[in-house]
Amino acid sequence: MKRAFAPLLMLLGLTALVVLPLAGDNYIIRLATNMLMYSVLGLSWNFIGGYTGYPSFATSAFFGLGAYAGAISQGHGVPMVLAWGIGAVVATSFAGLLGFVLLRLRGHYFAIASLVVAEVLREVVNSATDFTGGGMGLNLPILRIDVDRLAELFYYSMLSLALITLATTVIVSRHRLGFGLRCIQQNEDAANILGVDTTLYKNFAFMLSAVFVGAAGAFYASWVNYIDPTDVFDILLSVQPIVMVLLGGPGTVFGPIIGAVAYLALEEIMLSNLLSFHSGLLGLIIVILIFFLPNGLFGLSWKRLKRWMGISSAEEAA
Amino acid sequence: MKEILDVKSLSRQFGGLLALDDITFTLREGEIVGLIGPNGAGKTTLVNSVTGVHRATAGQITFSERRIEGLKSHRISRMGISRTFQVVQPFPRMSVLENVAAGSLFAGHASTPNEAKRLAQEHLAFVGLDREAEKSASVLTLAGRKRLELAKSLAMRPRLLMLDEVNAGLNPAEIDAALNLIRTIADRGVTIVVIEHLMRVVMNVSTRVLVLNQGKLIADAPPQEVVKNHQVIEAYLGKRYASAMKDAR
Numbered sequence: 001m002k003r004a005f006a007p008l009l010m011l012l013g014l015t016a017l018v019v020l021p022l023a024g025d026n027y028i029i030r031l032a033t034n035m036l037m038y039s040v041l042g043l044s045w046n047f048i049g050g051y052t053g054y055p056s057f058a059t060s061a062f063f064g065l066g067a068y069a070g071a072i073s074q075g076h077g078v079p080m081v082l083a084w085g086i087g088a089v090v091a092t093s094f095a096g097l098l099g100f101v102l103l104r105l106r107g108h109y110f111a112i113a114s115l116v117v118a119e120v121l122r123e124v125v126n127s128a129t130d131f132t133g134g135g136m137g138l139n140l141p142i143l144r145i146d147v148d149r150l151a152e153l154f155y156y157s158m159l160s161l162a163l164i165t166l167a168t169t170v171i172v173s174r175h176r177l178g179f180g181l182r183c184i185q186q187n188e189d190a191a192n193i194l195g196v197d198t199t200l201y202k203n204f205a206f207m208l209s210a211v212f213v214g215a216a217g218a219f220y221a222s223w224v225n226y227i228d229p230t231d232v233f234d235i236l237l238s239v240q241p242i243v244m245v246l247l248g249g250p251g252t253v254f255g256p257i258i259g260a261v262a263y264l265a266l267e268e269i270m271l272s273n274l275l276s277f278h279s280g281l282l283g284l285i286i287v288i289l290i291f292f293l294p295n296g297l298f299g300l301s302w303k304r305l306k307r308w309m310g311i312s313s314a315e316e317a318a
Numbered sequence: 319m320k321e322i323l324d325v326k327s328l329s330r331q332f333g334g335l336l337a338l339d340d341i342t343f344t345l346r347e348g349e350i351v352g353l354i355g356p357n358g359a360g361k362t363t364l365v366n367s368v369t370g371v372h373r374a375t376a377g378q379i380t381f382s383e384r385r386i387e388g389l390k391s392h393r394i395s396r397m398g399i400s401r402t403f404q405v406v407q408p409f410p411r412m413s414v415l416e417n418v419a420a421g422s423l424f425a426g427h428a429s430t431p432n433e434a435k436r437l438a439q440e441h442l443a444f445v446g447l448d449r450e451a452e453k454s455a456s457v458l459t460l461a462g463r464k465r466l467e468l469a470k471s472l473a474m475r476p477r478l479l480m481l482d483e484v485n486a487g488l489n490p491a492e493i494d495a496a497l498n499l500i501r502t503i504a505d506r507g508v509t510i511v512v513i514e515h516l517m518r519v520v521m522n523v524s525t526r527v528l529v530l531n532q533g534k535l536i537a538d539a540p541p542q543e544v545v546k547n548h549q550v551i552e553a554y555l556g557k558r559y560a561s562a563m564k565d566a567r
Contacts, residue, residue, distance in 0.1 A: 176423055179431050183409055183420050190407035193369065195395040195425030195474060 017159055021152045029151045033223070035264050036158040040216045041241040042248070042256030043165045048209040049242060050250035051178060052202060053185030054103070057115035060237035062091040062210040063217040064121055067232040070218025071138045072131070080143070081157075084218040091214020092207050099206035103199070106188075115238070122233035137228030140221055154223050161219065162257075165212045169253050172208065181205050182251070243286055249296030258297050320347045322509050323368070323478055328377035328387075330360075330367050337363040339533040341377070345478065345511070350504045352520035352541065353513045355530035356553055361513050362404060364530065365480050369401050370394040382477065395425045398477035402467040402484055404513075408455035414466055415451040418442055421473030434473075441469045445499060461492045468499065479503065480511045485519050497523050521545065529553070 021029055041059055048056045066087030073083040102113050125132045132138060143150060172178045180201045183191035192198045221227045240263070241256075248259025266285060270278035289297070323345040330338040337360045345351055355361050366372045368379055370391035379387040386394055400421075409417050418438035419431065428434035442448045445465040450458060458466060464484050471479055481500070485493050493516075500523055504510050514520045520527060520541065527544045529537035531553040537544050544550055552560035 174431065176431060179416075179420065179423060179434075182412065183424075186409040186411055187407055189371075190403070190409065191420070191424075192391050193371070193395055193401065193403075193407075194421050194470065195392050196420075197390075197392050 021155055026148065026151050029155050031264070031268065033151075033155045033158045035261055036155075036162045037216055037220065038241065038244060038260040038264060039162050039257045040158070040165050040212050041237070042244040042260045043162075043169055044209045044211075044213045045241045046169065046209075046245050046250065046252075046256045047172065047181075048202075048205045050245055050252070050255070051173070051181040051185060052205040054202065054205070055107070055111040055114075055242075056206070056209060057111055057235075057238040057242075058095070058098070058102075058117050058206075059209070059213055059241055060233050060235060061114075061118035061121050062095060062213040063220070063237050064118060064125070064229070064233035065094055066091045066214030066217025067221040067227050068125060068132055068138070068217075069214070071140050071221040071227055073218075074140050074222065075138070080222050083222070084157075084215050087218025087221075088211050088215035091217065092211040095207045095210030096203060099203040103202045103206060115235075118233045118235065118238065122229045125229045125233070133228075135229060137226055137231075138221075140225050140227075142225060143222075154219070157219060158216075161212060161215055166253070166257070168208065168212075173253055177201065177204060185251070245296075246290055247286060247296055252296070255296050262297060321345070322347050322382055324378075324380040325368070326378040326380075328364075328367060328379065329375045330363055330372060331375045336533050338367065338374075341530075341533075341535050343528055343535060343538055345509050347477075347509055348504060348507050349526065350500065350510045350512060350524045352524035352527040353511055353530065354515060354517065354520050354527060357515065358532075359530040359553075360533045361530055362482060363533075365401055365482055365511075365513060368394075368480070369399055392424070395474060398475065399480070400425065400471040400474040400476035400478075401480040402464075402471050402482055404482045404486070406460075406463040406467050408458075408463060408466055408470075410454070410456040412455055413452050414447060414455050414458065415439065415442065417455050417466060418469045418473045421470045422475075425474035427475060438469075438473055441473045444472065445469045446495075460487050461489075464488065464496070465499075468496075472503065476508060478509045478511070480513065482513045483515075484512075485514060485516060493519060517545075 020032055024032070041063070045056065045059055048054050069090035070083040070087035073086045074080060078086065098117065102110060105113055126135050128134065145153075180191065180196045183194065183196055184198055184201060188198055217232060220232070244259035244263045245256045246259070247263055248257065249255025267278070267282055270282050274281060321344050325341055325343050328338055328341040329336065341364065353361055353364070363372065367374045370386070370389055370393070374387045377387065378385060381397060381399060384397070386397065409420065415435055415438050418441050419428070419434035422428040422437040423431060423434035426434070426437065428437050439448065439451065442451055445468050447462065447465050447469060450462065455463070455466060468481070468484060485496055488496065497519065500510060500512065512520055512524055524541060527537065527539065527541050528535060529544060529547070529550050531549070536549045536553060537547050539547065548560055
């Protein structure tokens, strides 16, 4: 049943996303753009964290690097879309070099090492004042078009990037690369002895986790028109995508998107209803969800749900 | 018969411990060779050195006329040496079929995951696991997991297969079934090294036995001769027992 409905559901979802700007106001469009951006971050983290099982906290490093690469390029007269490409290339190359060193570490050690990267980059950007504007931040050229058109432009650009990331996920998950990454996640030594070139595969996954994040960072810079080191190297940019993927379903194709939408919707509801304690309650909900759904919302099976219901009704009867 | 593996003066040191001390031997195509020795003799270290898990401290390893010491283990696997682990190493959250397909895909001859799964089905049928193909690897019994390990290695299309204690923990009936499988594989021309400390198994199946003790190769002979070898008896049962045996004779 699930299989027959899936393509139909996807088509419906896609249509809804494409026509959304016609229906929604700027608030909705902005929220949707944000959801798409976080979907990109979640899908990206999923390559290294979900499929490969390496808990990377380097997302914000790639994001900030992409943002600065894009912003500096645009400042030097590079067209906006090309600058997003530059953001992607810079972040990916950096990931390739970084992965060569970091991916020798495993588990907690890898997590801590990847966490430090963004901190180091932030300090570097802070001190390279001539080039990056340092702590004062960097202004980007403003596009001289109508505000509504601008919101639509950013929305559709982000939608395209999200779709490209999703398509890459689908391809990787069916390709031998995805198979190899799943082997590494479950038993790296056994994978190696079975003929998987683990060093190469891990590096691929790490670079995949950077390329679209770098583009998203550069996109973000153009979108908000002003970036500073604390904003784009924010640790939350590393943590939130992880929470979203865990919420949605790690190592699955659609889990990260479901997670991003669920997370941001929850956050939005909390924020508008419970201003003073919203992050506390949000945290609580996430902990509960992850506790009871270890495979994420995507791993929710109707069979198990029914069994739960069955148990509870049996208890009631007793 | 053609030589397939040639190990020359292989040594491996772990800090102050000489785990392998100047080991030299050759394996020929289609042979079943037993590798025995007391616990800690260096059997697994030898396998690890040949398969590239550890780098040899000194010595040469030649596999079908190519030097392989210093190559990474995934390269060695793809060249045709595969091994099973003493402690089985399945991918727990994959199906039995996917576990075997991984072998076909990365070291065997499959070019796509789907082709790999098709080939994997044959290997599962060969070891008698085809009915469990869709089950998760973590629910198999120990005997089943040992068979899975064997199917994974076979999926890699090995020319040399090193079985590290595939029979440990099995009951006699399961052992007999495993030995039959091993003989069938050897009949296809695959060279097999059986690593065991169950003497009965090794004596039963191998045409030649290598005996390791404290990192040294102390015997390389047919099984009938090995059981009479003074040094081997000494290694297994102690010096006093060995000399008592000698006196009795």
